[in-house]
Amino acid sequence: MGSARNLRRSPCCDKVGLKKGPWTPEEDQKLLAFIEEHGHGSWRSLPEKAGLQRCGKSCRLRWTNYLRPDIKRGKFTLQEEQTIIQLHALLGNRWSAIATHLPKRTDNEIKNYWNTHLKKRLVKMGIDPVTHKPKNETLLSSGGQSKNAATLSHMAQWESARLEAEARLARESKLLHLQHYQKSLNKTAHYAAFPHKSSSNWTKPNEGSADQQHESPTSTVTFTDNVPTALMPSTGLGILPENKNNEDNDLSGIPATTIEFVGSSSAASSDTGLIKEHEHEHDWITSTIHEFATAQMNCPTEGIEEGFTSLLLSNTLDRNFSGAGKNDVVIGNESSCGGDYNYHEDNKNYWNSILNLVDSSPSDSPPMF
DNA sequence: AAAGGACCCAACCGCTATCTC
């Protein structure tokens, strides 16, 4: 699908003499030093200013995937693995969206980890890594089972709209954080002398500070100062558990969850136009939820916004990650709205975990499963 | 010990979306 636009444009790396391939420690030093002092500004012009024989794109990727101070490297925790699997079930290969729920991890890293570890693990367990359904069921899937796919699709659509809104607002608020960003960059000065590994790869600069949350190009979640909103407060939309004390995920006490239009204290949403956009998105999501319930689940929709969790928990999805700290995927069998009790409980587990996932502060998530 | 296959992951490629002039 080569666009006509690309025919007009010259590739960013077509300049003769520009280096490709693995970065050397010296190049990293130069890039870090330059960004610490000046910020990255225009990536296009950065390499020349920084004295690098690289294209801007290469510099940007090196920074976002490796040198950024707020990157966590190393082994993925069990919790992170579960997060990735569940979000992948919901969002598919939308790595950047998944990465917003795993602060300090890059989309590239998550993508690699999925392809090299998690995908294979699911396959071994007989789970289709694309549909997250058991292989044999995928083959048999038809009729009533297709309802599951439609349900997932609706969930993804809903999440997609939310993420897009988040991204847009994050861009707006990013401007307001520019000054803050420059300050934070200065804090990273000590990374200039970060240690190296013996090979071409070297260790992480370090863990980022809390206020570096604003800096991450891939992790654009921002939080309001005083509103304990859960789901992307920057969009103005939040899922607000009515009982925040439900920390142990006791399913008998699953909070009724409310989707509210939250008057965010962020600068971005103080803008009238943006608020109007929020309202529009809220309307859209509300209608989608109603459509979702009526079309896919045959469940009552009255007061549905006050009980979205219940809606999710009584849907017809047929898989579950159950039990505390388990990797196992437990396959449900019965599916009906408000039907088999055990199956209902299984789905409660599954969706409760997802809701808790997006409901948790990125950095201090308690054990969720 | 050596060969070669499997694995891993940083980096690249191609594309679209968005911004700027």
Add this chain to the structure above:
DNA sequence: TGAGATAGCGGTTGGGTCCTT
């Protein structure tokens, strides 16, 4: 309004490392 520039995304690749025989 349209062209060009830039940023960001997801898929893919290539080479280094690890493991098995």
